[in-house]
Amino acid sequence: MGRAPLSDNNQNLLAEQRRAMILDEVRRRGGVRVNELTRRLKVSDMTVRRDLDALARQGMVEKVHGGAVPVVEASTHEPGFEAKSALETSAKEEIARAAARLVVPGAAIALSGGTTTYALARQLLEVPGLTVVTNSVQVADVFHTAQDMGTTVVLTGGVRTPSDALVGPVADQAIRTLHFDLLFLGVHGVSVAAGLSTPNLAEAETNRQLMRAARQVVxxxxxxKWGTVGLSSFAPLTAVDVWVTDSGxxxxDRTRIxxxxxxxxxxxETEATAADG
Structure with a gap:
């Protein structure tokens, strides 16, 4: 089931949930009006306007007279880690829990940069004996500050991106010498035509190196992210072994993917499989 549509039953939503629903509605319909949202959410005009102000500050919508429309982003636009952390938080936690079930104790895994891999890192703290390779400062900090479960963390060097990933020749060289069982890869966009893409050219090459070093790419x-296209494609969909996503x-698309x-x-939910390769 997808995210519940805006309806008269959504009376006591938390601000985060309400704003996520508003954002989905803006993207789906190409725009919303304040009076429609007040009626459907059963909240005040002031509450809706505060929600739209918050989404606009995060760069998620553009406010117009009487409502909001989607922001048309350049393919080079790269939101920072903090801005992305505020988006789809419940979905990311669900994805993280599902992805963590793919990891067995003692495995050698890699986590790329991103807020979803950051959520996954927190889910993996109780898995003993892991070797974790990451180019994410945020992911490395999760394991560094946690109680020791015998985890070995390898943080690549490199140049830091707005999303706190380390990329570039230094990172690429370090990754080329490594091999891991699973790569958990966060992406800016996924589409049929462009495959996996990112707005950052250096990150595209670092992601390629991560994928080459992995036995399985998740x-x-x-x-x-479905249908979003960044400046640089770095892999076709055929290079992906598993995609873990949310019920939205x-x-x-569930049939097509x-x-x-x-x-x-x-x-x-019950996972849909074409072939458990």
Whole structure:
């Protein structure tokens, strides 16, 4: 099931949930009006306007007279880690829990930069004996500050991006010498034509190196990444072994995606598979 549509039953939503629903509605319909949102959410005009102000500050919507419309972003636009952390938080936690079930004690895994891989790192703190390779400062900090479970963390060097990933020749060289069982890869966009993409050219090459070093590639990305295209494509969908996403993925896409890659996991639901390669 996808995210519940805006309806008269949504009376006591937390601000985060309410804003996520408003954002979905803006993206789906191409715009919303304040009076529609007050009626459907059963909240005051002032509450809706505060929600739209918050979404506008995060760069998620553009306020217009009487409502809001989607922000048309350049393919080079790269939101910072803090801005991305505020988006689809519930979905990311669900994805993280589902992805963590793919990890066995003692495995050698890699986590790329991103807020979904950051959520996954927190889910992996109780898995003993892991070797974790990451180019994410944030992910490395999760393991560094946690109680020791015998985890070995390898943090690549490199140049720091707005999303706190370390990329570039230094990172690429370090990754080329390594091998790991699973790569959990956060992405800016996933599409049929462009495959996996990012707005950062250096990150594209670092992601390629991570994928080459992994026996199995698991993309962890919420449903809003589907159809998004960044400046640089770094891999086709055929290079992905598993995509773990959330229940916001629409029914048509749920049917289509397993035809394009071996395995689709919908967090919190029975996973759909085409072939457990």
């Amino acid at each position: 993309v962890v990305a919420d449903h809003t 993925m629409g029914p048509e 397993p035809e394009l890659l071996p395995r689709l996991v919908i967090a919190g």
